[in-house]
Amino acid sequence: MADRFLPRDRFPALVEALRDAGYRCLGPRVREGAIVMEEVERAADLCFGLRDRQAPGSYRLEEGTGRHFAWANGPTALKPLTFVPRETLWRARREGGGLRFEAPEPEVGPLAVIGARACDLAGLALQDRHFLEGEPDPFYKARRERLFLVAVNCTHPADTCFCASTGDGPRAEHSFDLVLSELDEGFLVAAGGPAGADILAALPTEEAGEERNRRADAEIEAAAQAQKRSLPSRNLRDFLFGRQEHPRWEEVAERCLSCGNCTNVCPTCFCHSQETVPDLEGEVSDQVRQWDSCFTSGHSYIHGIVVRATTANRYRQWLTHKLGGWHDQFGRSGCVGCGRCITWCPTGIDLTEEVAALGEEPGGA
Ligand code: SF4
Numbered sequence: 001m002a003d004r005f006l007p008r009d010r011f012p013a014l015v016e017a018l019r020d021a022g023y024r025c026l027g028p029r030v031r032e033g034a035i036v037m038e039e040v041e042r043a044a045d046l047c048f049g050l051r052d053r054q055a056p057g058s059y060r061l062e063e064g065t066g067r068h069f070a071w072a073n074g075p076t077a078l079k080p081l082t083f084v085p086r087e088t089l090w091r092a093r094r095e096g097g098g099l100r101f102e103a104p105e106p107e108v109g110p111l112a113v114i115g116a117r118a119c120d121l122a123g124l125a126l127q128d129r130h131f132l133e134g135e136p137d138p139f140y141k142a143r144r145e146r147l148f149l150v151a152v153n154c155t156h157p158a159d160t161c162f163c164a165s166t167g168d169g170p171r172a173e174h175s176f177d178l179v180l181s182e183l184d185e186g187f188l189v190a191a192g193g194p195a196g197a198d199i200l201a202a203l204p205t206e207e208a209g210e211e212r213n214r215r216a217d218a219e220i221e222a223a224a225q226a227q228k229r230s231l232p233s234r235n236l237r238d239f240l241f242g243r244q245e246h247p248r249w250e251e252v253a254e255r256c257l258s259c260g261n262c263t264n265v266c267p268t269c270f271c272h273s274q275e276t277v278p279d280l281e282g283e284v285s286d287q288v289r290q291w292d293s294c295f296t297s298g299h300s301y302i303h304g305i306v307v308r309a310t311t312a313n314r315y316r317q318w319l320t321h322k323l324g325g326w327h328d329q330f331g332r333s334g335c336v337g338c339g340r341c342i343t344w345c346p347t348g349i350d351l352t353e354e355v356a357a358l359g360e361e362p363g364g365a
Pocket residue numbers: 262265266267268322334335336337338339340341342351
């Protein structure tokens with residue numbers, strides 16, 4: 001239960017407290033018609049009064065609320081803040097007749113993100129497992145350790161959301177430093193750890209009271225009930241691996257552009273490629289890591305053969321790995337129900353619909 005209340009007119013104190021504590025702040029702002037996480041210097045920089053309309057292949061914003069967070073996720077997850085789209089891992093430089101190897105330090109500094117949603121936190125927890133377990137990735141680790149996360153419980157899910165069915169939302173339950181529940185008159189605030197408790201102590205809050213907590217809980221529950229899409233909660237590994245030859249893969253391939261948008265916006269996708277990029281003088285050569293996608297031909301290129309040469313193969317790979325193979329790797333599905341791949345697919349392909357179709361017998365029985 002959140003036990004502190006920050007009235008709306010005192011909300012600017014949150015950004016001030018974070019900046020006073022040395023954090024650079026990112027928060028929701030509108031860019032090119034979508035809500036994205038960008039730098040904010042004061043609370044007035046945050047978007048206000050907006051709601052979103054999302055559907056397969058469609059996203060638009062409308063005015064008309066008295067709240068800061070009456071919308072569901074935009075296209076960017078937390079992923080680019082920790083697993084950046086393109087970066088140099090190491091560099092080789094000609095020197096004295098030999099080569100000198102350098103490891104560039106990632107540019108990091110304390111960074112607070114205001115407005116992370118439960119599905120974002122679930123995606124981050126999965127990326128943590130991939131990049132930090134075993135031999136930790138030093139670039140990811142450095143960026144992850146500097147993050148201060150201000151989560152917001154979702155009360156306005158999009159038509160494409162289904163986090164309730166994957167068990168990842170709409171309430172933020174882990175991996176945050178502070179969590180907010182927005183009401184018309186202000187915010188319930190709770191800390192998720194010592195760093196969050198320090199910021200909370202610096203805010204001009206007051207007792208929240210049971211009635212506000214009850215209202216906030218009711219709004220979160222209503223957000224779960226409002227979600228229209230769902231994935232089966234069971235492990236789909238055997239279901240999908242048993243349908244490798246189902247005609248639906250060819251059918252979806254007629255609509256899929258193999259563009260990779262779904263993997264770019266997905267908060268859990270972690271595939272990447274590496275390339276060597278020499279400078280024009282041939283003195284320095286960078287080893288660069290960049291996001292890759294199972295929808296590119298290069299991703300399955302092995303010894304002169306593109307293993308997954310067709311779009312049907314690539315869509316099958318994506319879905320069976322995401323919802324099936326992840327259970328072997330991580331003990332759960334790789335989908336946290338954020339719905340981004342549905343909204344941002346240019347042809348509106350909906351993985352919940354594809355899973356349902358794969359459950360039908362070929363021939364429409
Ligand atoms: S597969 Fe789609 S709905 Fe699931 S986490 Fe990735 S982008 Fe979100």
